[in-house]
Amino acid sequence: MTQDEMKKAAGWAALEYVTKGSIVGVGTGSTVNHFIDALETMKEQIKGAVSSSVASTERLEKIGIPVFDANEVASLDIYVDGADEINPNNEMIKGGGAALTREKIVAAISEKFICIIDDSKKVDVMGQFPLPVEVIPMARSYVARELVKLGGDPCYREGCITDNGNVILDVHNLQITNAKELEDKINAIAGVVTVGLFANRGADVVLEGTANGVVKS
Numbered sequence: 107m108t109q110d111e112m113k114k115a116a117g118w119a120a121l122e123y124v125t126k127g128s129i130v131g132v133g134t135g136s137t138v139n140h141f142i143d144a145l146e147t148m149k150e151q152i153k154g155a156v157s158s159s160v161a162s163t164e165r166l167e168k169i170g171i172p173v174f175d176a177n178e179v180a181s182l183d184i185y186v187d188g189a190d191e192i193n194p195n196n197e198m199i200k201g202g203g204a205a206l207t208r209e210k211i212v213a214a215i216s217e218k219f220i221c222i223i224d225d226s227k228k229v230d231v232m233g234q235f236p237l238p239v240e241v242i243p244m245a246r247s248y249v250a251r252e253l254v255k256l257g258g259d260p261c262y263r264e265g266c267i268t269d270n271g272n273v274i275l276d277v278h279n280l281q282i283t284n285a286k287e288l289e290d291k292i293n294a295i296a297g298v299v300t301v302g303l304f305a306n307r308g309a310d311v312v313l314e315g316t317a318n319g320v321v322k323s
């Protein structure tokens with residue numbers, strides 16, 4: 107089974123959590139693209155979606171699923187999204203696709219975070235995947251210096267402008283043993299919009315595509 111087949115299996119398994127008449131929170135990335143394909147089969151039964159990126163919005167609208175502004179909804183039952191790494195506490199690194207800030211907003215207004223992954227994403231300790239940090243452009247150098255003080259090795263993601271007009275620093279060489287504390291510390295640096303650590307708001311359900319089928323935890 108390929109990684110993409112495992113992503114597809116996880117994406118389709120998330121359909122079980124979609125309730126009739128609801129507005130669904132939709133994440134970003136190659137795994138979520140499979141979920142969007144699956145959601146098409148229910149498009150007459152849902153009101154629509156709140157999306158976490160321009161890319162997902164375009165994909166949803168192309169198949170005829172209405173996309174609502176996050177300001178129009180008070181809360182969502184579920185948010186379905188992928189992850190770059192996830193640890194045994196269901197804390198995640200996200201933002202490999204630069205959508206971390208909008209993802210965090212849609213996750214925050216959702217009751218339940220359904221994380222869909224293939225079997226390469228589970229780790230014991232996060233940090234092998236470089237931690238993305240969205241930064242206001244004028245603060246890039248300052249934030250990079252502060253991240254070095256926290257023990258990381260920040261690298262400017264060349265050519266990447268987020269949907270919010272900001273830049274990304276990818277922080278290498280971290281061993282994230284206290285994800286909640288690190289999330290708070292990085293978010294407190296002036297000029298940081300969001301860090302791609304989802305620890306204070308982790309996943310509620312994990313659907314992992316494996317060679318033996320989808321494992322739920």
Ligand SMILES: O=C[C@H](O)[C@H](O)[C@H](O)COP(=O)(O)O
Pocket residue numbers: 133134135136137138187188189190199200201202203204205206209
């Ligand atoms: O910014 C992107 C998101 O955080 C994605 O959810 C994450 O990068 C996982 O993406 P994929 O499903 O393509 O591995």
